[in-house]
Amino acid sequence: MGGQRLRRRVLVTGGAGFLGSHLCERLVERGHDVLCVDNFFTGTRDNIAHLLGNPRFELMRHDVTFPLYVELDEIYNLACPASPVHYQFDPVQTTKTSVHGAINMLGLAKRVKARILQASTSEVYGDPAEHPQTEAYWGNVNPVGIRSCYDEGKRCAETLFFDYRRQHRLRIKVARIFNTYGPRMHPDDGRVVSSFVMQALRGEDITIFGDGRQTRSFCYVSDLIDGLMRLMDTPDDVTGPVNLGNPNEMTMIELATRIIELSGSTSKLVFRPLPSDDPRQRRPDISRAHELLDWRPTVELDEGLRRTIGYFKGMLGRPEALAAT
Numbered sequence: 001m002g003g004q005r006l007r008r009r010v011l012v013t014g015g016a017g018f019l020g021s022h023l024c025e026r027l028v029e030r031g032h033d034v035l036c037v038d039n040f041f042t043g044t045r046d047n048i049a050h051l052l053g054n055p056r057f058e059l060m061r062h063d064v065t066f067p068l069y070v071e072l073d074e075i076y077n078l079a080c081p082a083s084p085v086h087y088q089f090d091p092v093q094t095t096k097t098s099v100h101g102a103i104n105m106l107g108l109a110k111r112v113k114a115r116i117l118q119a120s121t122s123e124v125y126g127d128p129a130e131h132p133q134t135e136a137y138w139g140n141v142n143p144v145g146i147r148s149c150y151d152e153g154k155r156c157a158e159t160l161f162f163d164y165r166r167q168h169r170l171r172i173k174v175a176r177i178f179n180t181y182g183p184r185m186h187p188d189d190g191r192v193v194s195s196f197v198m199q200a201l202r203g204e205d206i207t208i209f210g211d212g213r214q215t216r217s218f219c220y221v222s223d224l225i226d227g228l229m230r231l232m233d234t235p236d237d238v239t240g241p242v243n244l245g246n247p248n249e250m251t252m253i254e255l256a257t258r259i260i261e262l263s264g265s266t267s268k269l270v271f272r273p274l275p276s277d278d279p280r281q282r283r284p285d286i287s288r289a290h291e292l293l294d295w296r297p298t299v300e301l302d303e304g305l306r307r308t309i310g311y312f313k314g315m316l317g318r319p320e321a322l323a324a325t
């Protein structure tokens with residue numbers, strides 16, 4: 001069985017993005033052969049430049065909304081813009097990426113009998129009426145709003161994963177990823193951590209949307225990648241969905257205050273209108289991940305923010321790196 005090889009051939013779609021690039025790195029370090037597929041919509045060559053000379057790493061420019069014919073043992077399906085600014089730029093393409101992308105990757109997994117993991121999201125819970133969110137909660141999602149291309153695309157992808165399992169006995173894994181941050185986030189993606197850190201470092205006003213009392217729970221990237229790889233390595237009867245995130249919940253005002261303090265910035269908070277359908281609260285219940293994967297996040301917020309601030313500081317010192325994003 002391909003999945004049991006020690007050295008596996010692994011496809012990472014969206015591998016040049018924020019999470020994908022960290023995943024590719026960790027898989028190569030583990031001794032696997034990694035094929036990174038990306039259309040560079042939000043990902044960059046810079047994110048994976050350090051892997052390009054490695055014989056275990058291969059890069060292919062490809063859009064997952066088109067079929068892909070390769071041979072492999074495992075697929076991590078991460079391709080999809082993840083920040084509201086990017087996924088709302090071309091919402092039809094966002095839905096296509098989630099839905100056609102899932103169909104194409106599931107078809108590939110079926111042909112080569114590969115294990116396949118879907119990077120789903122806490123957005124499947126929408127603006128949650130249950131708090132914290134367990135995997136049993138079905139969510140509260142607006143099907144026709146500006147976030148729907150992402151939320152409903154990801155929900156449909158989950159449906160496809162479970163139907164391919166029921167109908168074709170595929171070995172599937174579904175991870176519901178909660179807000180994750182760290183080095184290699186796109187500096188202009190409008191996500192809250194990257195935005196606040198860039199604003200703080202440039203001494204610009206920190207833009208708080210709404211009253212800033214909405215909450216999120218932030219997970220550092222290395223913890224998240226560890227969770228994804230553990231989930232992939234579970235026995236075939238473990239399909240998920242499994243929440244992966246850090247339950248350390250905070251308001252956007254608290255986050256801004258931490259970032260200002262840790263970066264030694266003089267930036268002030270300014271308040272801007274809340275985008276529509278912006279969830280009021282979000283915190284993962286990670287009991288299932290703990291039980292099935294023996295997983296828990298280990299990186300404290302301050303430590304993770306320090307590393308992220310260090311990364312963006314380095315980027316500001318290299319205008320060519322900023323220009324490449």
Ligand code: NAD
Pocket residue numbers: 013014015016017018019020037038039040041042043044062063064065077078079080081082083097101119120121122176177178179180181186
């Ligand atoms: P990202 O935007 O940095 O990465 C997405 C990657 O997919 C990029 O490299 C992009 O170029 C690529 N891509 C987009 N459309 C594509 C297409 N049609 N064909 C091929 N490649 C395509 O975002 P990220 O934060 O690294 O997110 C990775 C995955 O994890 C996404 O599926 C996202 O929905 C999911 N996720 C992320 C978070 C988070 O907080 N980072 C939370 C929940 C879910």
Ligand code: UDP
Pocket residue numbers: 083084179190191192193195196207208209210212214216252274275278279
């Ligand atoms: N947010 C903010 N200022 C910003 C960017 C985002 O206050 O400059 C808020 C946003 O309204 C949301 C939270 O931060 O309530 C997280 O936003 P992000 O886009 O990072 O993630 P998501 O809403 O998808 O969880």
